[in-house]
Structures are given as C-alpha cells and as structure tokens.
Amino acid sequence: xxxxxxxxxxxxxxxxxxxxxxxxxxxxxxxxxxxxxxxxxxxxxxxxxxxxxxxxxxxxxxxxxxxxxxxxxxxxxxxxxxxxxxxxxxxxxxxxxxxxxxxxxxxxxxxxxxxxxxxxxxxxxxxxxxxxxxxxxxxxxxxxxxxxxxxxxxxxxxxxxxxxxxxxxxxxxxxxxxxxxxxxxxxxxxxxxxxxxxxxxxxxxxxxxxxxxxxxxxxxxxxxxxxxxxxxxxxxxxxxxxxxxxxxxxxxxxxxxxxxxxxxxxxxxxxxxxxxxxxxxxxxxxxxxxxxxxxxxxxxxxxxxxxxxxxxxxxxxxxxxxxxxxxxxxxxxxxxxxxxxxxxxxxxxxxxxxxxxxxxxxxxxxxxxxxxxxxxxxxxxxxxxxxxxxxxxxxxxxxxxxxxxxxxxxxxxxxxxxxxxxxxxxxxxxxxxxxxxxxxxxxxxxxxxxxxxxxxxxxxxxxxxxxxxxxxxxxxxxxxxxxxxxxxxxxxxxxxxxxxxxxxxxxxxxxxxxxxxxxxxxxxxxxxxxxxxxxxxxxxxxxxxxxxxxxxxxxxxxxxxxxxxxxxxxxxxxxxxxxxxxxxxxxxxxxxxxxxxxxxxxxxxxxxxxxxxxxxxxxxxxxxxxxxxxxxxxxxxxxxxxxxxxxx
Amino acid sequence: xxxxxxxxxxxxxxxxxxxxxxxxxxxxxxxxxxxxxxxxxxxxxxxxxxxxxxxxxxxxxxxxxxxxxxxxxxxxxxxxxxxxxxxxxxxxxxxxxxxxxxxxxxxxxxxxxxxxxxxxxxxxxxxxxxxxxxxxxxxxxxxxxxxxxxxxxxxxxxxxxxxxxxxxxxxxxxxxxxxxxxxxxxxxxxxxxxxxxx
Numbered sequence: 001x002x003x004x005x006x007x008x009x010x011x012x013x014x015x016x017x018x019x020x021x022x023x024x025x026x027x028x029x030x031x032x033x034x035x036x037x038x039x040x041x042x043x044x045x046x047x048x049x050x051x052x053x054x055x056x057x058x059x060x061x062x063x064x065x066x067x068x069x070x071x072x073x074x075x076x077x078x079x080x081x082x083x084x085x086x087x088x089x090x091x092x093x094x095x096x097x098x099x100x101x102x103x104x105x106x107x108x109x110x111x112x113x114x115x116x117x118x119x120x121x122x123x124x125x126x127x128x129x130x131x132x133x134x135x136x137x138x139x140x141x142x143x144x145x146x147x148x149x150x151x152x153x154x155x156x157x158x159x160x161x162x163x164x165x166x167x168x169x170x171x172x173x174x175x176x177x178x179x180x181x182x183x184x185x186x187x188x189x190x191x192x193x194x195x196x197x198x199x200x201x202x203x204x205x206x207x208x209x210x211x212x213x214x215x216x217x218x219x220x221x222x223x224x225x226x227x228x229x230x231x232x233x234x235x236x237x238x239x240x241x242x243x244x245x246x247x248x249x250x251x252x253x254x255x256x257x258x259x260x261x262x263x264x265x266x267x268x269x270x271x272x273x274x275x276x277x278x279x280x281x282x283x284x285x286x287x288x289x290x291x292x293x294x295x296x297x298x299x300x301x302x303x304x305x306x307x308x309x310x311x312x313x314x315x316x317x318x319x320x321x322x323x324x325x326x327x328x329x330x331x332x333x334x335x336x337x338x339x340x341x342x343x344x345x346x347x348x349x350x351x352x353x354x355x356x357x358x359x360x361x362x363x364x365x366x367x368x369x370x371x372x373x374x375x376x377x378x379x380x381x382x383x384x385x386x387x388x389x390x391x392x393x394x395x396x397x398x399x400x401x402x403x404x405x406x407x408x409x410x411x412x413x414x415x416x417x418x419x420x421x422x423x424x425x426x427x428x429x430x431x432x433x434x435x436x437x438x439x440x441x442x443x444x445x446x447x448x449x450x451x452x453x454x455x456x457x458x459x460x461x462x463x464x465x466x467x468x469x470x471x472x473x474x475x476x477x478x479x480x481x482x483x484x485x486x487x488x489x490x491x492x493x494x495x496x497x498x499x500x501x502x503x504x505x506x507x508x509x510x511x512x513x514x515x516x517x518x519x520x521x522x523x524x525x526x527x528x529x530x531x532x533x534x535x536x537x538x539x540x541x542x543x544x545x546x547x548x549x550x551x552x553x554x555x556x557x558x559x560x561x562x563x564x565x566x567x568x569x570x571x572x573x574x575x576x577x578x579x580x581x582x583x584x585x586x587x588x589x590x591x592x593x594x595x596x597x598x599x600x601x602x603x604x605x606x607x608x609x610x611x612x613x614x615x616x617x618x619x620x621x622x623x624x625x626x627x628x629x630x631x632x633x634x635x636x637x638x639x640x641x642x643x644x645x646x647x648x
Numbered sequence: 649x650x651x652x653x654x655x656x657x658x659x660x661x662x663x664x665x666x667x668x669x670x671x672x673x674x675x676x677x678x679x680x681x682x683x684x685x686x687x688x689x690x691x692x693x694x695x696x697x698x699x700x701x702x703x704x705x706x707x708x709x710x711x712x713x714x715x716x717x718x719x720x721x722x723x724x725x726x727x728x729x730x731x732x733x734x735x736x737x738x739x740x741x742x743x744x745x746x747x748x749x750x751x752x753x754x755x756x757x758x759x760x761x762x763x764x765x766x767x768x769x770x771x772x773x774x775x776x777x778x779x780x781x782x783x784x785x786x787x788x789x790x791x792x793x794x795x796x797x798x799x800x801x802x803x804x805x806x807x808x809x810x811x812x813x814x815x816x817x818x819x820x821x822x823x824x825x826x827x828x829x830x831x832x833x834x835x836x837x838x839x840x841x842x843x844x845x846x
Contacts, residue, residue, distance in 0.1 A: 133666045198677060206670045236673060240681035248688065248783070257772055257779035258697070259688065265695020265776035270688065277684075616797075623801045623818075 010157055013094065020157045049582040051135035052544055053120045054439060056142045060117030061432070063146055065510075067110040070153065072506060074102035076499055079463070083496035085484040095480035096163040097156065097182065103166025108190060109149045111286045111420070114428040116145075116200055119228050119289060122435055123204060125535030125542065126222045128213025128551045133206035135580040136622075141196040141203065143590035148193025151597050155185035159601065162186040165478065167275055167330075168249070170260035170268040175253045184601040187249045192593050194242050201235030204228060213534065215553035219313070222533040222557075223299075223306055226313055227292025230320045231285050237324070238281035245274035254603055269334060276327035284323040286420070288316055290427030291358060294380045297434055298362050300531045301377040302369025308361040309556065315354030322351045332400045333407045341400035348398035355391060359384060374529070375449035379430035382457045383422045390418030393468070408478075411471025417464045429456075429509070437528045441541040442520040448512035455505030463498025466491040524645055532560040537569055539644040545577045545632060548641050574641075577632040589618035651813060656733055658820035660813045671821045675828050682832050685784045689840065692776040699774035702781075702844030710761045711841045714754050715833065718792075721750035722830040725823045732819055737811050740819070741803060747826065748799045751792055758789050781840070788836060791829055798822060 010016050034040055047055060077098055081089045090098065124132055132138050155161045162182035164173035173183050208229045212221070221229075249271070251257040258266040299306040306312065328336065328344040362384060371377070393415040397403055406412055437443045475488050482488050526540035537559045538547050549570040555561055562569050596611035651660045659665055693702060728743030762782070765771075772782045802822055806815045 133670060202670050202673045202677070205673050206666050210666055210669060236677045237680045240677050241684045244681060244684040244688070251772075251779070251783070255772065257783070258695075258774075258776045259692065259779050261776065264697035264699070264774070265692060266779075267692060267695065267776065270691055274684065274688070620797075620801060623798075624805065626814075 008159060010160060015094075016156060023157070044584070045582070048587050049139075049584045051131070051139050051580050051582055053124050053132050053135065053138060054542060054544075056138055057117045057120030057122075058439060059142060060113045060120060060145070063149060064110050064114035064117060064428075067105050067113070067149060068506065071102050071105040071110055072503060074098045074105070076503055078102065079492075079496040079499040081480060082482075082492050084493065085482055085486070085489045087481055090480065092480045093163065096165075096478070097161035099478055100162045100165055100168075100182075100186075101152075101156065104152065104162070104186065104190070106420075107166065107282070107286070108193060109152065111424045111428070112197065113145060113149075114432075115231075115286060115289045115424070116141075116197070118293070118428060118431045118435065119204065119231075121439055122431075122535055123225055123228050124207060124211070125438070125538065125546060126225045126533050127208060127211060127216060128534050128547060128553065129207065129211040130546050130550075130577065131580060132203050133211060134203050136583055136586065137199050137203050139583065139586040140589065141200040143586045144196030144199075144593060145193045147590045147594035147597070148189045148191075148196065151192065151594060151601075152185060152189035155182060155189075159185070167272075167279065169275075170249075170252075170271040171262055173249065173253075173271075174260065174268075181601050184250065184253060184603075187246045187253070188597045188600055191243065191246045191250070192597050194239055194246070197235060198239045198243070201232040201239065204232045205236065208232075213551050213553050216558075219310070220553060220556045220558075223295035223309070223312055224289070224292035224533075227288045227295075227316060230316050231288045234281045234285050234288075234320050234323060238278045238285070241274060242278040242282075245271065245278065248274070250600075254600075269331075272331050272334065273327065276330045277324075280327045280330070281320075281323045283419075284319055286424045288319065290424045291316065293427045293431040293434075294362065294383060296531075296533065297376045297380045297430055298365050300434075300529055301372050301374055301380075302366050303372075303530075304365055304369045305557065306361070307364040307367075308357070311357055312361055315357045318354040319351060322347060322354075326351065329398060329400075329403075332403045345398055345400040349395055352391060352395050352398075359388065359391075374433075375444070375446055375453055376430040376434040378450060378453045379426040379433075382453070383426050383430075386418065386422035386426075386457075386461070390415060390420075390422065394419065406471060408476050409471035410467040410475045410477055413477050414464050414467035414471060417467075421460055421464070426456075434529070435535075437523050438526075438535055438540045438542060442516065442522045443528055444512050444516045445520060448508060448515060452505050452508040452512060455501055455508060459498045459501025459505055461498070463495050463502055466495045466498075470495075527559075530563075532557040534559050534569075537562070543640050543644060545579060545637065548574050548577075548637050574634050574637050576634055577637060578629055579632055580629045581627055583627075585618060585622060589615060592618060657811060657813055657816035658732075661817075664813055664817040667817055668821060668824075671824055675824065678828060682784075682787070682835075685780075685787055686835065686839070689780040689784050692780040693844070695776035696778070697775035699778055700768060700770050702777070705765060705768065705770055706841055706845045707761075707764070708841075708845065710757050710764075711837065714757045714761075715837050717750045717754040717757065718830055718833050721747045721754070722827055724750065725826050729820060729823050732811060732816055735811060737806065740811070741806060744799060744803055744806075744819070748796055748803075751796055751799075751826075755789060755792055755796070758785065758792075784836065784840065788829065788832055791832075795822070795826060795829065798825075 009020075034043065047059065050056065077090060078095070081087050081095055120132075120138070124130070160180040160182045162168065162173075162178075162185055163180070164178050164183055164186075168183060168186055171177055173186075208221075208225060248257070248259045252259050252261065258264040260266055260268045260271045262268060295306050295312065326344060326348045328340060329348045332341050332344075362380075366381075373381075393411070397406055397412060397415055433444050433449055470488055470491050473488070475482065475486070523540060526538060527536040528540070529536070534551055534553070535542075537551060547570075549572065551558065551569040552571070553569075558569060561567065592611050592614040596608055596615060599605075599607040599611060650662065653660070659668065696702075724743050725747040728740050728747060731739035731743060762785075765778070765782075770778045772779055772786075799822055802815070802818050806819065809815055
C-alpha cells in the first residue's frame with residue numbers, strides 16, 4: 001500500500017473517513033453538551049482532578065468499555081471479511097492493521113484497564129483502607145494510561161495504524177518492512193500506558209502490604225485482594241522488560257540502532273524473546289485477578305466459605321512464578337533446539353496443575369452450597385467448563401512437537417480466545433455486575449443481565465468453536481482471505497454469525513446500564529447480595545472517606561461473621577479523617593506526555609524535546625509543592641453518615 | 649500528621665514509611681529494567697559487524713576514573729545520611745554537595761568517553777554491540793543525570809525548610825537511588841568493561 005506511506009491524514013479509505021467524521025461529530029457534540037449543561041467545572045473538580053480511588057476506578061472502567069466497543073468493531077470487521085471466500089470488504093493492508101489494533105486494544109486497553117479499574121474500586125475497600133498508598137500517583141497512572149490509549153487510537157486516522165500484529169515481530173515490524181508510522185505509535189503509546197501500569201503496580205503493592213485494617217493478616221485477606229497482590233508483583237517485574245523492548249524498538253526504527261536488524265550483528269529473535277518475557281506474565285496479569293473475582297462471587301452466591309483458601313493462595317503464587325519461565329512456548333518453531341523446547345514444554349504443562357487445583361476448589365465450594373443464580377454467578381458458572389476447554393487445548397499446544405502442527409493456525413486463535421474471554425472478559429463483566437451497586441447504590445437489572453449473559457455465552461461458543469476445527473484443517477491465522485476450494489467458507493460464516501451475536505450481547509449489556517440508571521430501585525443497605533468481605537460493610541454508594549471508623553478484623557470474611565454473630569466491626573468514637581487533596585497536575589502532565597509522544601511518532605525532534613522538558617518541569621513542581629492533604633471534621637463525618645442512613 | 653519520635657526522622661510518619669517501601673519496590677522494577685538491558689548486551693556483545701569489538705574500544709583509564717568517582721560519591725552520600733540522623737543540617741548538605749560534584753565528574757568523564765568512541769567510528773548505529781553498549785551505559789548515565797537534578801532540588805528544599813520529616817524522607821530516598829546507581833555501575837564495570845578487556 002504505497003499510499004499509506006506518505007499520508008498524514010488517511011483519506012483513501014471510505015470506512016476510515018466515515019470513522020473520522022463520526023469521531024469529530026461525537027467529540028463536538030460532547031463538547032457542546034458539556035458546555036450547554038455547564039458541566040465543565042463539575043468535570044474538572046469531581047473527575048479530572050480527583051485522587052479518589054473509586055472515581056479513578058470508574059474512569060478506568062469507562063475507558064475500558066469504550067475500548068471494548070472499538071476492539072469489538074475491529075473483530076466484527078475481521079470476521080466479516082473472512083465470512084466468505086474471496087471477500088473484498090477489507091484489503092490486505094487494512095486487514096493487517098485491524099488484527100493488530102484488535103489485539104493491542106483488547107489486551108492492553110480493554111482487559112488490563114478493566115481489571116485495574118475493578119482493583120481500584122474494590123481493593124482499598126476490601127482491606128478497610130481510606131485510599132491507596134499514593135493517591136496522587138494513582139491519578140498519574142490513570143491519566144498516563146488514558147493518553148496512551150488516546151495516542152494509540154488516533155493512529156488509524158493520523159498516519160496509519162500499526163500493521164505487524166500485536167506481538168510486532170521483527171523483522172516485520174522494522175522500518176524496512178513496516179515503513180508507516182504505525183509501529184512508532186505502537187511503541188510509544190504502549191510505553192506511556194505501560195509507565196502508568198508500573199506505577200499502579202507499586203502503588204497497590206504498598207497499599208496491600210501496609211494499609212490493611214488492624215487484625216487483617218495476610219492469610220485473612222479476601223481472595224480478590226490476594227490475587228491483586230500477586231498480580232502487582234508480576235506487573236512490577238514484567239513491565240520493565242516491556243519498557244526496554246519498546247525503547248529498543250523505537251531506537252531501531254527511529255534512531256537507526258541495530259538491535260533487531262538483519263545485519264551488523266543484530267538479532268531479530270531477540271525481540272520475540274523480550275516481548276514474551278513480558279507477554280506471558282501479562283497473560284497472568286489479566287487472568288489472576290479474574291480468578292480472584294470468581295472466588296469472591298462463587299463463595300458469595302454459594303453461601304459458603306471458599307474451599308481450600310490456602311491452596312488457592314499457594315497455587316496463585318506458583319502460577320506467578322511459573323509465568324516467568326514459559327515464554328519460549330510462543331515460538332517453538334523458531335528453531336531453538338530440542339533441549340530448550342523440552343524445558344519450556346514441561347514448565348508450560350506444569351501451569352495446568354495449580355490451575356486445575358483452583359478449578360476443583362471452585363467446584364468444591366459449589367458442592368452442597370445454597371446457590372443463587374444471579375447474573376454475576378451465571379458468568380462464574382459458565383466460566384468453569386468453557387475455560388477448561390481453553391486450558392485443555394492449551395496443554396495440547398504446550399507439547400512442542402505437536403505444536404509444529406498447530407502453530408500459527410486458527411486452533412491457536414480459538415485456544416487463547418477460549419482462555420481470555422471466559423477467563424478475563426466474563427470475570428470483568430461478572431465483577432462489574434457484582435460491585436456496581438457498591439459504587440452507585442443500585443443494581444443492574446437482572447432480567448436484562450441474564451439475557452445478555454445467554455447471548456454472550458452461546459454466541460461466544462458459536463464464534464470460536466469452529467475456529468478449532470478450521471485450525472486443525474489447516475487454516476492459518478491472520479489470513480485476510482482464502483479460496484473457495486479450501487472449504488473454509490461455511491465454518492467461517494458460522495463464526496461470523498457468532499461474532500454478530502456477541503455484538504448484540506454487548507449492546508444488551510450497555511442498554512442494561514442505561515435502563516438501570518433510569519429505573520432500577522435504589523438500594524439502602526449497602527449490602528444487596530448478602531456478601532462476605534469488608535467492602536460491603538460500608539454504605540453504598542461509598543462515602544469518599546470509605547469508612548467512618550476503620551474496622552477491626554479478627555477472621556477471614558470478617559463482615560460475614562459480624563452479620564452472623566451480630567458483632568460490631570468497629571468501636572470507639574468517630575475521629576477526624578485525613579484525606580489527600582485533588583490535583584490537576586497529573587492530567588496536565590499526561591497532556592505533556594501525549595504531546596511529546598505524538599511528536600516523537602513523527603520524529604519532530606524539537607517539539608519532542610520541548611514537551612519532554614515540560615514533563616520534567618511538572619515533576620519539579622511536584623517536588624517543591626507542599627501539600628499535606630486536609631482533615632474532614634468529626635461533625636462533617638457524622639452529618640454524612642446520618643444522611644447515608646445511619647452509622648456504619 | 650502523627651510523628652513517631654522513636655524512629656529516625658525519615659521514617660517518623662506513616663506517609664514516610666509508605667514512601668520508603670514504595671521506593672524499594674520501584675528499585676525492584678529498576679533491577680528488572682537493568683537486568684533486561686544486561687541480557688540484551690550479553691546476547692549482542694559479539695555482534696560487532698564491521699565496527700570495533702570490545703577489546704579494541706575499551707580504555708581502562710576513563711573507566712577507572714568513573715569507578716572511583718562514583719564509588720566515592722556513594723560513600724559521601726552515606727556520610728550525608730549519617731549527618732542527617734545526627735541532625736547536622738550543614739554537614740549533611742556539605743556531603744550532599746560533594747556527592748553531586750562527584751556525580752558530575754562521573755558524568756563528564758562518561759561523556760568524554762562517548763565522544764572518544766564516536767571518534768573511533770563507534771556510534772550507536774554502528775553495530776548491535778555498540779547499540780547495546782551505549783544503550784546500557786546511556787540508561788545508567790541518564791539515571792545519574794536525573795539524579796543530579798533531583799539531588800539539587802532536594803538540597804534547595806533542605807536549605808529552605810530545614811530537616812523536617814518530609815525533607816529527611818526525600819533525602820533518604822534519594823540516597824537509596826544513588827546507592828542503587830552505584831550497584832549497577834559495579835556490574836557494568838565488572839561484566840562489561842573488565843570482561844570486555846580480558
């Protein structure tokens with residue numbers, strides 16, 4: 001595609017022009033709407049400058065939902081293109097761009113932020129804290145993620161999207177074979193968002209290690225908090241590898257270094273190694289919190305303790321360690337010899353053991369439980385069998401010699417969607433329904449929720465099961481079209497039907513959000529599900545200081561015990577509460593990051609340097625700033641508690 | 649702000665303790681970052697293409713000067729923190745200034761070394777070896793540069809506000825950072841320079 005190389009604005013694709021127009025119209029109507037209703041001040045005071053972990057969590061989830069829509073449109077276009085042999089909906093270059101952005105967006109700008117959003121909302125509440133350890137840093141994390149996502153998303157209208165796959169293997173991603181600015185966008189936007197994620201990792205580790213309510217020892221923490229603790233350890237040790245890999249990519253493409261070059265001593269395989277040394281732990285960064293969410297939901301709606309608490313913790317720790325020693329299984333066919341392949345084959349298969357332990361723990365938690373089939377519970381129950389299919393096909397792929405047959409086929413595509421969708425996507429939707437009333441004070445409609453659940457679950461299987469068969473029949477992934485004589489047509493059409501069904505399911509989900517905001521009855525108790533852990537002990541919606549008095553914890557599921565035995569979680573008088581003050585600086589600094597990143601993408605050196613200096617100026621301003629937060633008086637706390645319906 | 653008098657100033661408030669733990673975890677991430685850069689260097693150090701090899705490029709004199717300067721600066725910042733715990737603001741500031749001057753000397757020598765490399769025809773674009781070498785050294789050097797600005801900012805704050813729980817906390821965290829850069833340099837000295845010259 002010669003024309004892609006020179007263009008600044010992409011104007012030769014009718015679909016992209018249409019998207020561009022709709023973005024401009026959407027943005028304009030948003031601006032006009034906010035101005036008309038005089039909401040700029042509200043937006044700035046209550047959201048943009050906020051350091052409240054709950055609001056930051058909500059913003060993460062909002063962006064994740066928008067990205068789910070964007071990635072979903074990509075998916076529909078891909079399935080639409082391959083639904084029929086010799087289809088002409090997309091050309092090869094456009095198809096390459098779309099499968100690349102689909103992968104990047106779904107993993108890094110949908111799954112991760114959705115999980116980080118839930119973790120922001122829930123974790124401090126579950127450990128009985130008033131906020132995270134570094135509230136200002138938390139806001140920096142969010143805004144860096146948001147501008148990273150923004151930068152990545154403008155690529156398709158300004159300059160062209162990355163087109164070398166979400167794993168961006170060299171030499172395909174090198175300047176020689178991918179001459180558009182697309183992969184510059186990839187490297188720089190992920191770099192900015194990744195910085196934010198690393199800070200989140202540090203922030204939540206300190207929060208969980210140091211800010212738990214008195215009496216809550218590590219082994220009395222709720223399982224979701226455990227999963228977040230372990231996930232953040234993985235983040236802290238895996239993300240620096242991505243930082244380096246992306247920096248080297250930028251340097252190879254823009255500064256002419258020779259890391260992944262084909263001559264002058266460079267090594268293209270080094271990229272694949274670096275990418276997956278981060279990339280495989282990344283898989284567990286999105287799956288372990290999902291396990292935590294399921295553990296909470298299953299034990300709540302089975303009305304039983306989580307079976308095998310200790311083995312759950314041990315197996316998560318084991319998974320986190322193993323996640324760092326399996327990366328080479330992503331490229332068995334790259335030719336690194338029998339010994340290396342055998343070792344990585346064994347480590348990969350080992351992961352099935354702790355994962356299997358967890359599956360049995362959930363089943364035994366359900367055993368003889370009084371199960372109530374709410375929407376979050378339905379997703380959790382569907383997860384177990386569907387995820388097991390994903391897991392078993394994973395073990396098939398783990399066998400290096402057999403993998404030569406499956407490698408790069410649709411079988412692999414089916415496998416990882418069978419792991420990631422029931423694993424991560426179902427979990428975040430379940431968590432969304434489960435914790436929604438905690439944040440907003442009312443539940444999402446159950447009837448619509450269940451309708452969406454059935455649409456999503458059935459359509460998911462219709463969309464992805466045929467891909468297993470197609471893969472075994474020899475259809476490779478990332479193929480933009482195929483001839484009729486291959487016989488791939490009918491199953492691809494079936495898969496397209498499933499994809500449309502999934503789209504309808506997600507539309508019902510969003511409609512449910514709208515419907516429930518308007519009509520759902522408001523909950524007064526703060527504990528609509530009769531649940532177990534501390535976040536349900538305070539009011540719903542949660543006051544900004546979370547707990548008027550910090551709870552005292554004596555056992556696992558302290559809130560459940562308090563309810564059953566009519567005990568009080570707190571004692572003593574209400575004291576004045578210290579809270580961090582809001583700040584616009586994280587937002588402004590992230591704006592400088594965005595500007596510097598955008599200029600760097602196009603190698604505009606002088607503006608890049610100016611905006612980079614601006615970033616450091618913001619850091620210096622922060623260093624000299626004296627801000628010790630503020631106190632909420634006892635009278636104020638008592639007033640708010642009265643308004644929310646009684647002392648909690 | 650509750651101040652616990654039994655602890656050193658930099659640990660005396662809850663916020664301070666959180667910040668110190670957070671910085672230790674950040675240093676863990678930094679170790680992962682530098683480990684990756686070392687791994688890249690060890691993978692590519694024989695790939696010198698048409699450019700010079702490590703034996704041809706490395707000179708012992710500037711490297712020794714850099715090592716002595718940086719190791720000494722790590723010692724002086726230790727003395728600075730010791731002085732801070734004794735409540736000696738002036739001594740603390742003097743040791744910090746010495747540390748930063750030594751750091752500046754290190755940086756100057758490193759820049760001189762880079763200029764020499766370029767004169768010998770080894771730029772960052774020459775080969776995978778020079779790319780990975782200069783990226784590893786450059787990342788360390790960039791950390792030192794950032795440290796110089798950061799240290800100066802903290803010195804100004806100590807001069808203006810005295811030794812408060814907040815400034816003591818910042819100074820202590822800065823000293824952790826500075827020691828860490830020294831540790832990384834020891835690895836660079838041993839496994840990049842000495843190994844390359846053997």
